[in-house]
Amino acid sequence: MPGHALRSCLLGMRLGKELGLSAAQRSDLYYALLLKDVGCSSNAGRLCQIIGGGDERRVKAGVKLEDWTRPNRPKFSTLRLLWSTVLPQAGPLGRTAGIVRIGLSQHRNNEEMITLRCDRGAHILRKLGLGDAAAEAVRGLDEHWDGSGYPERRGGAAIPVEACILAVAQHLDVFSTECGVEKAMTVLRERSGRWFDPELVRVAEALHNRRTLWTSALPGTPESIVRREAIGLAPETVNQLEAADIDLLCEAFADVVDAKSSFTFRHSLGVTDAANLIAGKLGLKPERAKLVQRAALLHDLGKLRVPNSILDKPGRLDEDEWRVVREHPRLTREILSRIRSFDELAAIAGAHHERLDGSGYPDGLNAASLPLEARIIAVADVYGALAEDRPYRQKMSVDEVIAIMAREVPFKLDPDCYQALVNSLP
Numbered sequence: 001m002p003g004h005a006l007r008s009c010l011l012g013m014r015l016g017k018e019l020g021l022s023a024a025q026r027s028d029l030y031y032a033l034l035l036k037d038v039g040c041s042s043n044a045g046r047l048c049q050i051i052g053g054g055d056e057r058r059v060k061a062g063v064k065l066e067d068w069t070r071p072n073r074p075k076f077s078t079l080r081l082l083w084s085t086v087l088p089q090a091g092p093l094g095r096t097a098g099i100v101r102i103g104l105s106q107h108r109n110n111e112e113m114i115t116l117r118c119d120r121g122a123h124i125l126r127k128l129g130l131g132d133a134a135a136e137a138v139r140g141l142d143e144h145w146d147g148s149g150y151p152e153r154r155g156g157a158a159i160p161v162e163a164c165i166l167a168v169a170q171h172l173d174v175f176s177t178e179c180g181v182e183k184a185m186t187v188l189r190e191r192s193g194r195w196f197d198p199e200l201v202r203v204a205e206a207l208h209n210r211r212t213l214w215t216s217a218l219p220g221t222p223e224s225i226v227r228r229e230a231i232g233l234a235p236e237t238v239n240q241l242e243a244a245d246i247d248l249l250c251e252a253f254a255d256v257v258d259a260k261s262s263f264t265f266r267h268s269l270g271v272t273d274a275a276n277l278i279a280g281k282l283g284l285k286p287e288r289a290k291l292v293q294r295a296a297l298l299h300d301l302g303k304l305r306v307p308n309s310i311l312d313k314p315g316r317l318d319e320d321e322w323r324v325v326r327e328h329p330r331l332t333r334e335i336l337s338r339i340r341s342f343d344e345l346a347a348i349a350g351a352h353h354e355r356l357d358g359s360g361y362p363d364g365l366n367a368a369s370l371p372l373e374a375r376i377i378a379v380a381d382v383y384g385a386l387a388e389d390r391p392y393r394q395k396m397s398v399d400e401v402i403a404i405m406a407r408e409v410p411f412k413l414d415p416d417c418y419q420a421l422v423n424s425l426p
Helices: 004-019 023-034 040-050 056-063 076-085 092-104 106-127 131-139 161-179 181-190 198-209 223-232 243-258 267-282 286-298 301-305 319-326 328-337 340-349 372-386 398-406 415-424
Strands: none
Touching: 004 023, 004 161, 004 198, 004 223, 023 131, 023 161, 040 056, 040 106, 056 076, 076 092, 092 106, 106 131, 106 243, 131 161, 161 181, 161 198, 181 198, 243 267, 243 286, 243 301, 267 286, 267 372, 267 415, 286 340, 286 372, 301 328, 319 328, 328 340, 340 372, 372 398, 372 415, 398 415
16 A cells, blocks of 8 residues: 555654653654564465465455454455455355355464564564564554454553554554545544554544644655655664665565565575676676665565465466566666665666567666666576476476576677676586
């Protein structure tokens, strides 16, 4: 949901300030709010399996509007969501059986899905050096005040206050975006004491009544405005990132991308290894080799938008599915371009499916528009994809990969980059 993390950040930080959190707590809260969903990719493949190949993104978006703690009292909207997503290729009887099966195993599935996401999210925050408090806030996002949540069924004061704020901020943005502000506040009150800390609900209502809760955080607010407001709330202790910090960020988000599918496990790291080998053989200057490394780590960031029903599909993709896949490099470029110092990196990472003869995507760039760094990553990406398992085939041997790639040289793949790769392989 575009802008969701930024709007949640504004809402959550206002709740934290009104609640009287210390400066240190607000710092932890800030990063937890922005990164609360960073573990979401880790359960996408499993959720796709549970719903029989349906679009897990629609389920994830829709389930936030449902009270899934009461499976014995399903609402019509819940059943409608399941009917539109479970076993999309099955007939009515098969789909009905699938929904019944999901209902019978709902708590077990919820625990598995949420634990995967929360543990992964907390791990990434710790990897980024953001501390235990921020990590535990992310891990406790789906705990409920009455102890009915996951992953540990903690309740009341056993839940970190930052996690309680994350839960309320997420709810407010999701419901206001889908159903309007008043509905968001109504459901918040209804779930007070069950899902949410009653004191936090009281604080949210007070800010809402004073007309200060939703400033620049209403659905439809231009993202540039929301982003400026969110950045303005950054902790005063923010420091300029060192090169090693940037590398760590790139590695962390490569992990996020690769976790989305078992078939892409370590893909970003594998492409990076191959790109580093090519850059080394070609004698790139250290600063250009570093640019290649970072772009390789982040080249598939846009795949987070592609549903696993497509990524993990065992058969041939249809034209609509290919259209979705072909957009992921453009999204990679758009995301990375938001960081001013990443402009060149964004262009290189977003060109990894372009080809020298103009037959690639998303923009049909040709040799004149593709710098050496982009050509390196294109060759490394093809090598990585062929050398890895895919849902429709097993990985190929090095000899098979090299032979297939040779057919693409020199018209599609750069011959110097290809030869550098061949000369680097054992």
